[in-house]
Amino acid sequence: MIIPIVLYGSAVLRKQAEDVTEADLPKELAENLFATLKKAGGVGLAAPQIGLQKRAFVIDTSPYSEDDQSDVEKFEQVFINPEITWKSEEKIYQEEGCLSIPGIWEDVLRPEKIRVRYLDAEFNPVEEEFDGVKARIFQHEFDHLDGILFIDKINPLRRKFLTAKLNKIKSTIK
Ligand code: ZN
Numbered sequence: 127m128i129i130p131i132v133l134y135g136s137a138v139l140r141k142q143a144e145d146v147t148e149a150d151l152p153k154e155l156a157e158n159l160f161a162t163l164k165k166a167g168g169v170g171l172a173a174p175q176i177g178l179q180k181r182a183f184v185i186d187t188s189p190y191s192e193d194d195q196s197d198v199e200k201f202e203q204v205f206i207n208p209e210i211t212w213k214s215e216e217k218i219y220q221e222e223g224c225l226s227i228p229g230i231w232e233d234v235l236r237p238e239k240i241r242v243r244y245l246d247a248e249f250n251p252v253e254e255e256f257d258g259v260k261a262r263i264f265q266h267e268f269d270h271l272d273g274i275l276f277i278d279k280i281n282p283l284r285r286k287f288l289t290a291k292l293n294k295i296k297s298t299i300k
Contacts, residue, residue, distance in 0.1 A: 127158050128165045129176040134227045134275070135296030138174050143181045143271040146173075146206045148249065150180055156204035156247045159184040168225045170263040172270035175226050182206045183267035187259060198259050205244040208268055211253075212241035220262050222276045230291060232280045236265050 132138055146152055155173065163171040163186055172183035183205050190198035219233040239257040242264060246252055256264055266276055277285055277292070 127161060129158055129162050131162065131166060131171075131225050132175050132177050133295055133299050134224075134292060135299045136177075136226075138177055138179060139226055139270070139275065140273040141174065141179050142273055143172075143174055143179045146180050146182050146245075152182065152204075152206055152245075152249065153247050155180065155182055156184060156206075159204065160186060160202070163225075164188075166225050169259075170267045171225060172267045174270050174273075181208065181271045183208070183270065185260065185263045185267065187263075190259065201260060204247050205242075205264070205267070206246070206249070208242055208244035208264075208271075210240050210265070210268060211243055213237035214239040222262070222266055224266070224276055227275065227277060227292070227295060229295075230277065230288060232277065232284060232288075234266075234276050234279050236262065236279075240264060 170185045173180040187201045190196045191200040214237045216238045217235050218238045222234045223231045240261050241255045243253050
């Protein structure tokens with residue numbers, strides 16, 4: 127089911143999300159996140175962005191892998207109750223955007239590599255190490271579960287410069 131994406135200014139984007147239990151129907155949650163993400167053409171989507179205060183997100187790199195210029199391999203996964211267990215000392219800047227903050231793209235500094243732990247859609251525990259695009263998207267989506275947005279992590283002067291654009295997005299929410 128495709129669900130309308132919650133925009134910047136909505137309270138749910140600033141709340142601490144809660145652990146997913148089997149009662150939350152994780153498979154259905156994953157399906158809804160994937161369907162909504164595909165429709166929007168993005169590469170990551172977290173449950174708070176569809177109005178659910180739950181610790182889950184999906185990554186789908188197809189928009190990158192369908193681009194001939196890109197060498198990003200196709201990767202599609204749901205992450206339930208994720209944790210970051212290690213972050214590399216090395217940090218890199220990379221441009222980010224967010225489906226909840228349309229029209230804004232900014233460079234964000236984050237660790238280059240991470241080690242993570244999460245449950246898959248069948249509630250099996252998984253441990254993995256990510257770098258590149260996967261590490262980047264994972265950290266952006268993970269922040270959503272703690273009510274953090276990528277614009278919180280940019281230079282305060284840049285953020286000030288974006289105030290009018292952000293207020294415009296905020297003004298469209300009901
Ligand atoms: Zn986002």
